Amino acid sequence: MIKLALITCLSLAPLGAQELKIPASLDRLAAKATEVVDVTMDANLLQLAGRFLSDKNPDDAQVKKLIEGLKGIYVRSFEFAKQGEYQDSDVEPVRAQLHTPAWSRIVGVRSQKSNENSEVYVKTGNGKIGGLAILVTEPKQLTIVSIEGSIDPDQLGQLGGHFGIPKIDTRKETGHGKDE
Amino acid sequence: MQDFEQQLRDALARKEQPPYFEAKVLAATRRQPKPVFLRWAFATASALLIAAGIWTDHRAGIQAKEQLELALRVTVTELGKVQRTVRASTEEE
Numbered sequence: 001m002i003k004l005a006l007i008t009c010l011s012l013a014p015l016g017a018q019e020l021k022i023p024a025s026l027d028r029l030a031a032k033a034t035e036v037v038d039v040t041m042d043a044n045l046l047q048l049a050g051r052f053l054s055d056k057n058p059d060d061a062q063v064k065k066l067i068e069g070l071k072g073i074y075v076r077s078f079e080f081a082k083q084g085e086y087q088d089s090d091v092e093p094v095r096a097q098l099h100t101p102a103w104s105r106i107v108g109v110r111s112q113k114s115n116e117n118s119e120v121y122v123k124t125g126n127g128k129i130g131g132l133a134i135l136v137t138e139p140k141q142l143t144i145v146s147i148e149g150s151i152d153p154d155q156l157g158q159l160g161g162h163f164g165i166p167k168i169d170t171r172k173e174t175g176h177g178k179d180e
Numbered sequence: 181m182q183d184f185e186q187q188l189r190d191a192l193a194r195k196e197q198p199p200y201f202e203a204k205v206l207a208a209t210r211r212q213p214k215p216v217f218l219r220w221a222f223a224t225a226s227a228l229l230i231a232a233g234i235w236t237d238h239r240a241g242i243q244a245k246e247q248l249e250l251a252l253r254v255t256v257t258e259l260g261k262v263q264r265t266v267r268a269s270t271e272e273e
Contacts, residue, residue: 039251041244049244063252073251111265118262134258145255153259160256 020103020133020146022074023093029086029142035079043071043149062159069150077143086142091135094144098133115139122153129153 030036041049046067053060067073078086098105098121107120116138123131132153134145 037250037254039247039254041247041251045244046248048241049248052241052245063248066252067248073248073255075251075254077254107262107266109262109266109269111269113268114265116261116265118258118265120259120262134255134262136258136261143254143258145251145258147255156252156256156259159252160260 019148020074020094020097020131022076022144022146025093026076026078026090026144029078029090032080032085033078034081035077037075037077037143039073039075041073046070046073062155066151066155066159070147071149072147074146074148075144078141080140083139085140091137091142091144094133094135098135103131103133132156 027038030038050064050067053064055061055064080086097103098119102125103121103123105119105121107118109119110117116136118137119135121133121135122129123133129151130149132145132147132151134143136143
């Protein structure tokens with residue numbers, strides 16, 4: 001019985017390791033930032049928020065449907081007054097976690113003009129998206145988003161224009177082929 | 181052994197009740213009801229505690245909803261940025 005439990009634990013360990021952990025070291029950037037967004041919502045908190053979303057309100061209902069399969073949402077966004085307040089080494093621990101077989105980079109683009117680097121990763125398993133990670137680095141801004149659980153990116157896009165969320169312009173979708 | 185039997189017999193022997201025994205028992209059973217204000221105070225305190233619990237739950241729920249809105253706003257904004265960067269990059273080529 002102990003052997004079986006041990007085998008189960010060992011076999012489940014890699015699954016746990018696939019989750020993107022936002023390193024605590026990033027928190028020190030908050031002191032230098034002029035604006036900080038720090039959201040940590042685990043499954044329990046998402047469930048609680050879901051209870052306060054009305055089925056009668058179409059916007060709420062849309063969000064409720066979106067979060068149904070989610071296990072967590074983690075956001076860290078730092079806006080700085082001047083450039084150079086964070087280093088690549090601050091972001092490296094996040095990238096290292098995303099450069100594992102569980103994650104696939106679906107978008108990776110660097111703009112020379114604005115010196116912006118955007119990366120979108122998805123975690124796939126059994127033909128489903130099991131997680132989404134967004135990493136956007138700009139000279140004066142750093143944003144990391146990690147969404148755990150079953151998520152439909154189209155549903156996310158549909159939230160634009162509702163709920164105080166900016167609308168995503170989907171007129172041209174041709175840019176998605178621009179991966180590394 | 182005989183001593184023991186004697187002790188037992190003495191212990192179990194019928195004894196007369198002490199004086200005022202009945203009155204004491206009756207007085208103990210006739211408990212005074214709590215004053216009305218105490219009952220009201222207890223009920224009010226209970227209601228306040230329940231209301232405080234509900235309010236705390238409600239507050240936590242509202243905060244969770246606000247956090248969720250904020251998280252989704254940042255996520256969709258960043259996805260929009262990614263899309264614009266990709267588009268700009270494609271147009272440059």
